[in-house]
Amino acid sequence: MGIKSFQGKRTAVLKKETEPILVSDYMTKNLITFSKNQSLEDVIATLVANRISGGPVVNENNELIGIISEGDCIKHISESRYYNLPVDKDNTVERAMATEVETIDGNMNIFDAANQFLKSKRRRFPILENGKLIGQISQKDILKAALKMKGNSWK
Template identity: 70%
Template sequence: MGIINFQGKRTKSQQKEATPILVSDYMSTKIITFTEDQPIEEVIETLIKHRISGGPVVNDANELIGIISEGDCIQQISESRYYNLPISKKNTVGKAMVKKVETINADMNIFDAAKQFLTSKRRRFPILKNGKLIGLISQKDVLKAAVQLKGSTWK
């Protein structure tokens, strides 16, 4: 006795060509930035007030020169306390920031950005255009993209 198939004739599904979801669709363009001469104490207050974990450091021409994070600030506090010194006005962003900054292209697919987050262990990436800071994408922005995609494309 043979196998009986009840599924019937299958037709090719007509799938729309998926439009790529880009970093530029989810990046933040209203960015809190810092300057290299700002005191660390001021940065800490800003991070707490705005509930952010760090931000880009720019010069007067809005060119990216570094990035400062909570961890960089904590290191400054730790070093001050180790030597039993108050946090000095001389402890500036320029002394604490990371100068070698990875960036992401605004035209990158959001899934490629997610992979870059995983491989780099970064929490945020600045986005540049012609050397100028135009946006910032965070891990949370990638999660927002995933949640919005789930409702429309994931079954």
């Protein structure tokens, strides 16, 4: 006589397919942006007041034309000091911003985006749709996404 199972009838375990977690799910949509004609003094005040490390520079059509960062502002301050000049209030974002900007797709998987951060050594990536700025993802946004995930759902 065999051993009787007290667990009852076993049913096949259905694996629940997890939806990919996309950059667009975690990107910041309400951005502080700058214009190319803004003074660096204004940018510095905005960065400090909002506790951000940089932001996209857009034209009047909300098209991305560059990125301005704390590093760009510090470089300007350092160069002024090196040449023993006062910080020029007429210096504009256009003179200091980085114009070659890497962007990523909002439909990219969050893990692929994390890998992109590691490869590029950037702190933020703008996200464009039809040439217009729609958001930005930062390294901190990637960390927030990771905290919300369970260890067994990482794929």
